[in-house]
Amino acid sequence: MPAMSLNLVPHIEWVGDAATGHLRLLDQTRLPRETVHLDCRSVQAVWDAIKVLAVRGAPAIGVAAAYGCVIAAQGAGDARDRLARGGDHLATSRPTAVNLFWAIERMKRVRPATPEALLAEARAIHAEDAAMCLAIGEHGLPLLKLAIERTGGRGSGHGSGQGAVLTHCNAGALATGGIGTATAPMYLAHQRGLSFKVFADETRPLLQGARLTAYELQAAGIDVTLICDSMAAQVMREGKVAMIIVGADRIAANGDAANKIGTYSLAIAAKHHGVPFYVAAPHSTFDLTLPDGSGIPIEERAAAEITEGFGQRTAPVGVKTYSPAFDVTPAALITALITDRGVIEPVTTVNVRAIIGT
Ligand code: MRU
Numbered sequence: 001m002p003a004m005s006l007n008l009v010p011h012i013e014w015v016g017d018a019a020t021g022h023l024r025l026l027d028q029t030r031l032p033r034e035t036v037h038l039d040c041r042s043v044q045a046v047w048d049a050i051k052v053l054a055v056r057g058a059p060a061i062g063v064a065a066a067y068g069c070v071i072a073a074q075g076a077g078d079a080r081d082r083l084a085r086g087g088d089h090l091a092t093s094r095p096t097a098v099n100l101f102w103a104i105e106r107m108k109r110v111r112p113a114t115p116e117a118l119l120a121e122a123r124a125i126h127a128e129d130a131a132m133c134l135a136i137g138e139h140g141l142p143l144l145k146l147a148i149e150r151t152g153g154r155g156s157g158h159g160s161g162q163g164a165v166l167t168h169c170n171a172g173a174l175a176t177g178g179i180g181t182a183t184a185p186m187y188l189a190h191q192r193g194l195s196f197k198v199f200a201d202e203t204r205p206l207l208q209g210a211r212l213t214a215y216e217l218q219a220a221g222i223d224v225t226l227i228c229d230s231m232a233a234q235v236m237r238e239g240k241v242a243m244i245i246v247g248a249d250r251i252a253a254n255g256d257a258a259n260k261i262g263t264y265s266l267a268i269a270a271k272h273h274g275v276p277f278y279v280a281a282p283h284s285t286f287d288l289t290l291p292d293g294s295g296i297p298i299e300e301r302a303a304a305e306i307t308e309g310f311g312q313r314t315a316p317v318g319v320k321t322y323s324p325a326f327d328v329t330p331a332a333l334i335t336a337l338i339t340d341r342g343v344i345e346p347v348t349t350v351n352v353r354a355i356i357g358t
Contacts, residue, residue, distance in 0.1 A: 008173045008220070012055065012063055012126065015039070018115035019074060023067040027054045028174060032215040043072045043086040050093040050100075053206065057175020058249045058285055059129045062099030065090045066122035069107035073115050080113040095297040096258055096326045097249040098287045126177045132282035133178030135340035140185030140245065140280055141192075143338065147243035147276060148196050163242025164197035164225070166232065169260035170212035171247025171280065181280040182245040183217070185338070190222050198224045199241065201232055203260060205306045205323070229262045233269040241275050245338070248281040255331030255347035256293025257281070261324055267333040279329070280338040286356045291349070293328035301325045 011026035023040040029052060030036045038054055040046045046068035049055050055064045065087075072086020073079040087104040094100060103125055110121045144165060151163030171182035179187040189196055198217055203209035210226055217224040227235060235241055244266060248257040257263075257279045270277040290296060301323045307315040315321075336345035337352070344351045 008179065008216070011174055012060060012067070012177065014067055014070070014119065014122070018070060018119035021070075021119075023064065023071065025049055025055045025064065026174075028056060028212060029054050031174075031211050040068070041071065043068055043089055046071065047090055047093045050090070056208070057170060057172075058097035058099040058247065059132075059176040059181070059282060060174070061094065061097050062103035062284065063122070063126045063129055063177045065093075065100050066103045066107050066125045067119075069104060070115055070118045070122050073113055073118050079115070083108060083113050083118070094299055096299045097285075099249075099282075099284050102284045129176055129282065129284075130178030132284070132340035133176050133180055133184045134188075136181050136280050136282065136338055137179060137184030137188040139340070139343050140278070140338040141188045143276075143278065143336070143343070144185040144189050144196070144243065144245075145194065148194070151239075151242035164199050164240055166199040166201070166235070166241045166244045166266075166275075167213060168201040168209060168229070168232075168244075168246045168263050168266055169203045170208040170216075171245075171259075172213050172216050174212050174216055175247065181247045181282065181285075181338075183213070184280065185245065186217070186222060187220065190220065196223070198222055199232075199235060200224050200226050201262065201266070202226060202228045203262060204229055205301075205309050207309075208260065229266075232266055233273070236269055236273040236275050241270075241273070243276045243278060244270050245278045245280055248279050248285050249326055250290075250296050251279070251281055251286045251337065251352075252290040252293045252296060253286075253288045253352055254292045254349045255334060255337060255344065255352050256296070256328050257331075257334060257337070258293060258296045258298070258326045258328045261327050264327040264329045264333075267329045271333050276335040277329075277333060278336055278338055279334050282340045283356050286339075286352070288353070288356065293330065296326075296328055298327070299325040 172180035200213040201209045250258045303321040331347040
């Protein structure tokens with residue numbers, strides 16, 4: 001098959017000059033039905049966009065917050081002070097993805113704190129993220145090829161008789177400044193003419209897998225099949241899954257990885273069925289200040305997201321809810337971490353430190 005070109009929609013853009021420009025985001029809450037952009041001209045507007053998941057996915061949140069820091073420094077008065085206050089406010093938008101704090105801290109270190117210097121740094125963070133996605137893709141591609149080859153006989157009930165790659169949530173182009181993390185090996189495999197299939201978990205309650213992963217993979221021409229989260233174990237039992245690749249919001253020093261709720265149960269099912277389970281993430285997603293995943297803050301989301309998601313009431317008024325947005329998959333369930341700096345396998349503190357640093 002001939003190589004394909006990747007035609008990904010830009011979803012985070014700076015519009016105008018540093019002193020008066022603004023951040024334009026593709027509003028991911030409206031996908032896949034509508035393509036609507038949000039023009040963020042204040043720190044609060046960027047905060048809101050992150051909070052409501054108009055921009056989401058750990059690396060994309062970091063990139064958006066970096067541009068938000070440029071907006072914070074615009075206008076008259078002490079730019080350094082405004083940057084500090086704006087950055088601190090942006091840091092309260094969501095607690096789990098460490099990329100948010102990583103990007104804000106990096107922006108706060110810029111000297112002088114002029115909008116021009118800050119915009120250059122935000123653009124660098126954005127470009128570096130794209131480069132890290134590509135590197136993750138290159139490191140992950142041989143693993144994808146191997147899994148597909150090894151399971152050549154699997155999946156007879158689903159198309160070509162070849163095992164598929166399963167992913168959860170959206171760790172794709174829409175979640176990053178580049179070709180995604182979990183999706184990076186898929187995009188490169190597709191570009192280089194490899195034939196393979198993908199299962200996308202729907203991802204309750206906000207349906208990032210259905211609305212975003214299925215949308216962007218389908219748009220790229222990748223063979224994607226949507227399943228409900230609760231179907232994944234059965235699909236594995238049927239031998240249709242060659243490997244699982246997911247993203248991460250924060251990875252502790254021992255390799256425990258926080259990602260979208262449902263990832264942990266997927267990893268348990270993968271272990272039971274002997275399916276390799278990979279977590280793909282750039283080095284900016286590692287938090288080496290945490291020895292293990294027990295210290296990772298888990299965001300709790302509003303009850304309405306599970307009782308009346310997308311404006312449709314599906315639970316009785318007044319019912320109690322509990323809605324952790326992320327879970328932590330223990331390192332012992334992760335076959336390898338695919339990073340921009342290389343593949344970490346087995347996943348141990350020593351190996352994480354050797355590849356990611358101290
Ligand atoms: O709540 P979200 O949509 O921001 O959650 C996103 C995820 O869990 C992604 O898998 C993770 O951020 C990695 S994105 C490359």
